[in-house]
Amino acid sequence: MSSSQAVRDAAKQLVSVLERFPAQRIRHIVSFKDSQIERFKRVAGLSVDGGSGNNKKASIEEIKDIINRTSGPLGLQKDLLKKMQAALPDDELSLQSIEEQIKALNSLTSNKYKNYYDVGDKLYKPAGNPQYYQRILDEIEGKKKETFMSAFRTVVFGK
Known part of the structure; x- marks a missing residue:
């Protein structure tokens, strides 16, 4: 198998890993997942x-x-x-660089580092304001909107 064919096959494998990558919670102008899939489909010779x-x-x-x-x-x-x-950018990719990217993406999708460096409830729910991070997540996901008065109360009283 020639090196260019090996790179093409590795790029196909990387595209399949990228397609399993979860969607971003917050909508951005450019999505990491979509831009990388487009990039590596060109390298793999797949239709974009x-x-x-x-x-x-x-x-x-x-x-x-x-x-x-x-x-x-x-x-x-x-x-x-x-x-x-x-x-x-020049897409002069080697087989080794693509395999490293596949390994990194697999580590991210399996939450390897989140599980390895697990933090306890002390950081997720600080004693001074235990609902702090939950409020932020609810606001991002649009579950519960804070009114102006409740936001003002939170700033003034800290809860």
């Missing part, structure tokens, strides 16, 4: 689903092609062009 066809964004390859094709695309100055070329 862009979602809806009317919302197509330029891929990294298309941007690199535009930059390399002309001396000054879109009226950019040459020093800015050089900075952009330096900032574009």
